[in-house]
Amino acid sequence: MRARQFFITTLKEAPADAEIVSHKLMMRAGMIRKLSAGIYNYMPMGLRVIRKVENIIREEMNRAGAVELTMPLLQPAELWQETGRWDKMGPEMLRLQDRHEREFAFQPTSEEVVTDIARQELKSYRALPKNLYQIQTKFRDERRPRFGVMRGREFIMKDAYSFDRDVESAGKSYEQMYAAYRKIFDRLGLTYRAVAADTGAIGGDRSHEFQVIAETGEDAIVYCPQSEYAANIELAEALPLLAERAAPTQAMTKVPTPGKTACADVAALLGTALANTVKSLVLATDETDDSGAIVKSTVWLLLVRGDHDLNEVKAGKVEGLKNGFRFATEAEIVEHFGCKPGYLGPIGLKKPVKVVADRTVALMSDFITGANEADFHIAGVNWGRDLPEPDLVADIRNVVEGDASPDGAGTLAIQRGIEVGHVFYLGNKYSKAMNATFLDEDGKPKFFEMGCYGIGVTRILGAAIEQNHDARGIIWPDSIAPFTVAICPIGYDRAEDVKVAADALYADLTAAGIDVILDDRGERPGAMFADWELIGVPHRVVLSDRGLKEGQAEYQGRRDAEATKVAVAELAAFVKARLAP
Amino acid sequence: MRARQFFITTLKEAPADAEIVSHKLMMRAGMIRKLSAGIYNYMPMGLRVIRKVENIIREEMNRAGAVELTMPLLQPAELWQETGRWDKMGPEMLRLQDRHEREFAFQPTSEEVVTDIARQELKSYRALPKNLYQIQTKFRDERRPRFGVMRGREFIMKDAYSFDRDVESAGKSYEQMYAAYRKIFDRLGLTYRAVAADTGAIGGDRSHEFQVIAETGEDAIVYCPQSEYAANIELAEALPLLAERAAPTQAMTKVPTPGKTACADVAALLGTALANTVKSLVLATDETDDSGAIVKSTVWLLLVRGDHDLNEVKAGKVEGLKNGFRFATEAEIVEHFGCKPGYLGPIGLKKPVKVVADRTVALMSDFITGANEADFHIAGVNWGRDLPEPDLVADIRNVVEGDASPDGAGTLAIQRGIEVGHVFYLGNKYSKAMNATFLDEDGKPKFFEMGCYGIGVTRILGAAIEQNHDARGIIWPDSIAPFTVAICPIGYDRAEDVKVAADALYADLTAAGIDVILDDRGERPGAMFADWELIGVPHRVVLSDRGLKEGQAEYQGRRDAEATKVAVAELAAFVKARLAP
Structure with missing residues (x-):
């Protein structure tokens, strides 16, 4: 492509x-232009990236045996009513x-x-397994669209859906997609992790998020550097930090903590570690x-160590909380604890509550909790001695850096990630709701076992840039x-030798199937280099009259600190050798 | 592709x-499945055709220097209000x-x-000319969607828009697109005509429709077999059928025609030719x-020969009718003619009307018209003698088969066509309405000269089938x-030699970059052949145990009446030689 013929509109700001x-x-490089909140024109420069992402996804989906189709953008309400999602889906x-x-x-999705x-169309077990996918525009009416393509309203997704005759076969389909996703993200050239994720009501262990690692990521992902363990923070199991409960050494004491x-302030005031609260x-x-109508409400007290955070997804898996919970009202708190929030604890309740202790809390001794009295805490508290054993002990906290890995292989680390893909086993949730059956080998109708597999195509552009950029632009x-x-020729329109050399290199690389842009715009060198660094083209060749007189050109990789001088005769071969295979 | 892995769902009915x-x-071949009225799933078989059509369009658009982008599906009302089209566009x-x-x-479109x-983005004349295109889903809420992809609501279009600094340059952009469209439709393998079309309010001669020839087409297209002349019926110029007006030979006579x-009934009753009415x-x-508020209405009488039809587009170009017209009400007719419709004519009016005679009518003599009295006509009417010369003479009729070609090269023929593409010069209609300017070389802002260029991607599938099918299916x-x-192997799963030969041919053709489907479904030969004939695959190879024993296979082109026996050793080369270049 020649730059004049293309559409290049970079912005200074x-x-x-x-x-x-x-x-x-993306705005500065002219990849996208906003049309309305969360709705972008994919400009020619950005569309080229989108198409390359799509093609990699398409090739690997096809290789994995999936079949492409396109489902309409407008979907009749009747189908969504069959699954109840017409009402359940919010204003998004x-x-x-x-x-x-x-x-x-x-x-917004096409289950x-x-x-x-x-x-x-899939009437018989003989037609199974089948995996259907599309690369199609989606719309989610985010309340506050922001971050460009990272949280837009109109965006492109690849969504795939597998249909299997039984759970075992569905497991194989899931594994195939998991493997295909690995190939896709490898080929996209991104640093990523596949992390185990929560399966919600479906259950089982077949849900993985593909997270592009980036400091700016919205998601916390947990992994073990010594093993393959990786999970998102919602799922990552937190082992108890104590091996066993130590015997009490302190008497229970009510202490003023006005x-x-x-917890941090209480620990500081009392001169003890936060881990004792x-x-x-x-x-x-x-x-x-x-x-x-509500006929009965139950109040629950969940206890985590002072330096830990409650994990609401895990809390939602506790027996009794599975069908949904809410935070208690202040009235309920006062009624049960005799005290407003801030000094609450499990001792001296006005009315019984269900006490759930985190695994670590259940093994603590001589600990500090609120006294259920304003401006007072209780220190030296011990299970069994000062209060009954908790009603339930469960993993209800977020893991923290340094926790032992649940696979026993080492300690956990946490990094930030941007979710760009998700593979998910659906079971027969949708097939049952829509009475979608096939005739099995025994002649009986059975519900399809399904999986769904998404990749945020346009989001990948944002994630790739968050991970790969510097002060000058995208990489x-x-x-x-x-x-x-x-190819950046200096003086393309006035120096004949520069034009000849640039055209020759352009022809050579293009003939080799390499995607080359020849900058024939006649911009000043500084502006020209700045454009291509901003746009993030990974390989650059500069041809100048002065260099050519010495038979030399300059090559610079986008991450290279300096240019390398290359003999013109070897230039094409030199560039080809630098490209990713 | 192997058939088992693909998604084949043909229907008997x-x-x-x-x-x-x-x-x-398309329904029977499993190309599309209806989701809602005028909204279709593009099934894997249909999507493959769509992608091939898109790729041909994309390659030729790129070759012609156009640049691809993608504009959003949802477009804010504010932009449409700028051009006034938010109100003008109907419920479509x-x-x-x-x-x-x-x-x-x-x-519905993206001007x-x-x-x-x-x-x-295009601030300077230096950025021009520029042609931007997209291949994108459109929606037109047809009142009565029908005919599958031919008149759907959600469909795919390629729409391109050119921006030029002046009319001359815009003309070149138009010619480039016209040439690119010729290449596209040539490569699509369709029989088509590029026909001149009406330019409406824009004027000029830069509007062409690309019509796929098919007996079932909605549009009448006019062409001259002896020359390059081709136009749609709305535009095709009708020359007068008479060289000059003959002198009167009959007296004017009022005749009963109860x-x-x-006109046909009157001519039959009076024993004269329809061409005399x-x-x-x-x-x-x-x-x-x-x-x-309406302050004044004018009634117009338009006269065409009894065997001709009024062309409303042409009528709309008559001086005085250019700003819009309507059919007169019965009250207006009675007021001016003293008679209800059925026996109207230009003689004996109650109130003056503007008389517009078609070119042929203006040269008629001794003709028959209504008498402005129920159950009566007047015969032997002559201009000048019995009534004044018409106020205006104009081309206001549709051409008919056999009319002289306006280019003088022969006589006109009419065939039916399906419009699949349109190139159109827009001038500065949109740039003016939206104050879209660039800085010209003289430093002054100027409005862009624009053109727009559409191709109905999904419609092409319907048009191709209307043109190319037989009793067995698509071609x-x-x-x-x-x-x-x-490749149709008979007994693929039981005859080892058939499997080996089929796999070898499949590997050979696939390696040559040919798009092959190997039918490994194990269907009976009859069902298998019927499927591929219905689906319309143009080349078929049958491998059977019996044939292989004689070292032979069978090749049959989709239009061939019979299969050809081919030696297995020469099979791959034979098939390759039969493919379109």
Whole structure:
């Protein structure tokens, strides 16, 4: 491609609403242009990257035996009503009416439509397994769209759905997709981790997120440098930090802690470690009758060590909290604890509550909790002696850096990640809701076992940039760069030898199937170099009259500190040798 | 591709709502599946064709210097309000609101958005000319969607928009697109005509439709077999059929024609040729004041020969009718003619009307018209003698087969076509409305001269099938067939020699870059052949145990009446030689 013929519109400054580096750089590099909040034009430069990402995904999906189709953007409400999601999906799902006032959703995802296809077209076990995918625009009406393509409203996703005759076969389909995703993210040239994720109501261990590692990532991901263990923070198991409970050594003492509601402040005041304190969190569950009216509420006290944080996903798996919980109201707290939040604890309750201790808390001794009296805590508390054993002991906290890895292989580390892919076993949740069956070998109808597999195509651009940039701009991996090589001739339109050498190199590399941009715009060298560094082309060749007189050109990789002089005769071969295989 | 791994779902019967052959065959071949009225899943088999069509378009657009981008599906109302089209577009434009009640259109076309991009990004004449295109989903909320992909609601279009600094340069951009379209439709393997089309309010001669020839086409296209002349019926110029007006030979006579309102019936009753009668059509125009209230209406009488039809587009170009007209009300007709429709004519009016005679009518003599009295006509009418010369003479009729070609090269023929592409010069209509300017060489802002260029991607599938099918199914051109070659082994899973030969041919052709499907489903030969004939794969090879024992296989082109026996040793070379280059 020649630059004049292409569409290059770089900006000196990013617009004010671009908060994160990937958004800023995509705007400055002319990859995207905002049309409305969270809705972007994919400009020619950005579209080239999108297409390369799509092609890598498509090739690996096809190789894994998946079959591409395209499902419509507008999906009739009736299908979403079959699964109950028409009502359950919040305002993120964009609903609209056609001229005949029929209701539609602008697809945020396509489980309903693909299950509808399966129940019509996959009649026999002989047609299974089948994995159908599409690369298609999605819409999620985010309340506050931001961060460019990282949290846009209109975006491109690859979504795949597998249909199997039984759980075992579904497991194989899941493993195939997991392997295909590894290949995809390897080929995308990104540093990433596949981390185990929560499976929610479906259960089982078949849910993995693919996280691109970046300091700016929204998600905390937990891994063990000494092993393969990796999980997102919601799922990562926290082992007890104590091997066993030590015998009491202190008497229980009520201590004044005026105004000190935070564990850290209490520990500081009492001159002890934060790890000797216990944090109280009060939840509530409701029982309802058939009409939905609340007939009984139960108050729960969850205890985690002062230096730990409650993990709400884990709390949601505790027996009794599985069907949903809420934070207790202040009235409920006062009624049960006789005290407002800030000085709560498990001792001296007004009314019984269900006490759930984190695994570590259950093994603590001589610990400090709130006294259920304003401005007082109790120190030297011991289970069994000062209060009954907890009703339940469970893993209800987030792991922290340095925790033992649950696989026993070492200690855990935490890094930030950007979720760009997710593989998920769905079981028969959708097939059952939509009565989607096939005839099995025994002649009986059975529900499909399903899996779903998403990759955020446009989000990958943002994630790749968050991971790969410097002060000058983007640094694309070779495989998804809008152009692999930029040829920058100085004086293309006035120095004949420069033009001849640039054209020759362009022809040579293009003939070799390399994606080259020849900058024939006649920009000053500084502006030209700045453009290609901002845009993030990974390989650059500079040709100048002066250099050519010595038979030399300059090559510089986007991460190289300096240019390398290369003999013109060897230039094409030199560049080719530098490209990723 | 192996058939088991792919997704093949043919149907014996098309659904009842499929009226035309392309819709029926696309349903039966499993190319599309209806999700809602006018909204289809593009199934894997159909998507392969779509992708091939898209790729041919993309390659030729790129070759012609156009640059691809993607504009969003949801476009904010504000942009459409700038051009006034938010109000002008009818209910075909799907409007919706996001969660913040901001209004959007689901793009039916993208002039507004692309002009918005141009005014922001193309600041200087140095950036021009520029042609931006996208291949993107569109939505038009047809009142009565039908005919499958031929008139769907959600469909795929390639839309391109050119920006030039002046009219001359815009003309070159237009010619480039016209040439690119020729290449595209040539490569698609379709029989088509590029026909001149009406330019409406823009004027000029830069509007061409690309029409795929098919008996079932909605459009009448006019061409001269002896020359390059081709135009759609709306535009095709009708020359006068008479060289000059003959002198009167008959006296004017009022003749009873009870119940005969149609010219054909009158001619039959009077024993004369239909070509001696004149048909009266009554229009009206309104003048309004600033508030839009009608202050004056004018009634028009348009006269065409009895065997001709009024062309409303041409009527709309007559001086005085250019700003819009309507058919006159019965009250207006009675007021001016003293008679209800059926016996109207230019003689004996109650109130003056503007008389517009078609070129041929103006040269007629001794003709027959209505008498403005129920059940009577007047014969032997002559201009000048019996009534004044017409106020205006104009080309206001459709051409008919056998008319002289306007280029003087022969006589016109008419065939049916399906419009699949359109190139159109827009001038500065949108750039002016949206104040989209660039700085010209003289430092002054100028409006972009624009053109727009559409191709109906999904519609091409329907058009290709309407043109290329037989009783057994679709006959795809090689370039867009879902698979180019179908290998049909008989007994693939039981006859080892068949499996070996089929696998070898599959490997050979695949290695040569040919798109092959190997039918490993184990279907009976009849069912297998019927499937591939229905789906329309253009080349088929049958391998059987019996044939192989004689060292032979069978090749059959989709249009061949019979199979050809081919020695297995020469099979791959034989098939390759049969493929379109």
